[in-house]
Amino acid sequence: MQIIQPHYHAIARTAQDYERMAMSGVVAVAEPAFWAGFDRLYPETFLDYFRQISEFEPTRAAQYGIRHFSWVAVNPKEAENPVLTREVLAHFPEFFAKPTVLGVGETGLHKSTKNECESLEAHVEIAMKHGQLVLIHTPHLGDKAHGTRRVLEVLAGMNIDRERVWIDHVEEQTIKPCLDAGYWVGFTLYPITKCSPKRAVDMLEKYGTGRILVNSSADWGPSDPFTLQECILEFRRRGHTLQEAIEVFHNNPCRFLGQNPKFDIKPIRVEMAEEEPACR
């Protein structure tokens, strides 16, 4: 089955991931800008990072037949330095011009501070001004519900096209208000600290499959890109058809990411082939 991994931090992973993903049917990954594990001090550090994910990483993925796309952002954990944020934001248009950059992300909130909220607003503003997609990170664990509410409050005050905004890392307590407000949502599957494959399928069965993206966001922490395939297995094991799985794990990413014409992978449909006489 063809799969799209819409949130994947490739630079933190080895080529073995690409090889195994390709063998399991992954045809494309999208890499949002991420936190490096420490707070970066210089705008140039971000710019080189953006070059890495928009120029080099597509060549690494291509060796395994995987298309690689990316996003640019200052991570919410680094938003406490507004001067740095502004300096990096000023360079975004250079990257919007790259052939595989899809938009702004992952912006969002970590502790929901004033600086973080202002940074989120600035990120969304520049994305909308340049016709880009937006990927929004919501906080982990204890801050999840409050942080997601704050994200929705910040967005509610802005003039945005909600169908071009993806609110990620939703869980059972945050999915409904995000869907009700008209945004796309993402389930991020982690071995321990975020959503699990089974809980993701529970939510797909409860809320339907529209405007939902499933990803494993594998990064440098405890994470596993194949939680996505575990989720597909769980989905199929519960009796959902192959086409229904394709709708969620391939076609939905095509529908959301394809709003940026650079993402040119189209939704697919499985059909029975006509029987043809054997060649002589």
Place this chain on the structure above:
Amino acid sequence: MLSPEQVVDASFLEARHMLLEIAALLDRYDAAVARGGEAGSPVAVAKLAALRQALGALREPAPPQDRTVALLELFAQV
């Protein structure tokens, strides 16, 4: 050997994850019952009752025997 604080810190997130999986299982069961209108086979009902009994046993602050032993003996009955 770990200190009490280390025991909690080392395993809190993993335990949280496992409890969320149990919560999701019970929600999934309720949804299935609501869809199908039936509670399931007697064996399934007995397994569910054992899980609920196990969850109750874990709430005891000072059980007479190790919780793990108690749960293994409980699950051996279904």
